[in-house]
Amino acid sequence: MDAIDRIILGELLRDGRLSFRDLAARVRLSPTATAERVRRLADAGVISGFHAEVDLAALGRPLKAFIDVRLRPGSDHAELEAGLLSLPAVLSGVHVTGRWDYTLTVACRDVAELDELVMALPRSYGVIETNTRLQLRELHGSGVEALCALVEPK
């Protein structure tokens, strides 16, 4: 992966629908050569996909929170994981080290829905303890901008 590939990555991180023509102009290659580089980056797994970014607040789910959970020892984790992720508000879950087994990221319509979710977890999903942290604010520059800084050549 050379400097040109890094520029390409940065541009596609910012605008995933950029045409090969415009992208090519940015890196001073022909559109064909540029498309070929993007194809190679995808084949190599460096680019794992292109996605629309949706605003959860605009979808009626303005309340984001992180729920740390601990599961009952000896239970079937695979099955419980699937159950947790099948909950509508649950966006993602990661298995982490430390006092808690998983951290779930959730997006709720309001605190009532979050309350319901937090209370439902111990009842039906093998969860024996939870800790909920509300997201107050996302730091400016989180996400795409940080990734761009990581991939772009100096």
Add this chain to the structure above:
Amino acid sequence: MDAIDRIILGELLRDGRLSFRDLAARVRLSPTATAERVRRLADAGVISGFHAEVDLAALGRPLKAFIDVRLRPGSDHAELEAGLLSLPAVLSGVHVTGRWDYTLTVACRDVAELDELVMALPRSYGVIETNTRLQLRELHGSGVEALCALVEPK
């Protein structure tokens, strides 16, 4: 936002580079009407952008972790936030409720880099306490799939 818009959202979440022609076929509208709907969704802020997804491991940063931090009371948080996000390994940061002020998401080359980062925080960024959780595994179905389930009509 009707059912057709929800289908469009789901498709663009899965493949952000889908052509309007193919997207139109999926929702049984003309490409023109489909493009107009996407434009409206973007104008309304429901779609906030399109981005490539990069594999951090393929970029040489296979170690993901969450670092909870507490800042020195009375310090200039705005400035410290900018400092934290300017660190190369830091992908994002959120201000959260509870015992910790922020949770940083970081991607490191190896544990040595993570160690260096965790030790550097108290020295230079107004951080007075940290708690690091390694990401062992992301649950299958985190991310796009969960979002699709949220937007797609039943």
Add this chain to the structure above:
DNA sequence: TGTGAAAGATACGAATA
């Protein structure tokens, strides 16, 4: 909000260096 048609822009494949 929707359609269809036509012009201009873009992507793709083949030949080649």
Add this chain to the structure above:
DNA sequence: TATTCGTATCTTTCACA
């Protein structure tokens, strides 16, 4: 890996329902 070129496909604009 890159370029150019020809052809196929796609996007966008416009007139109109």
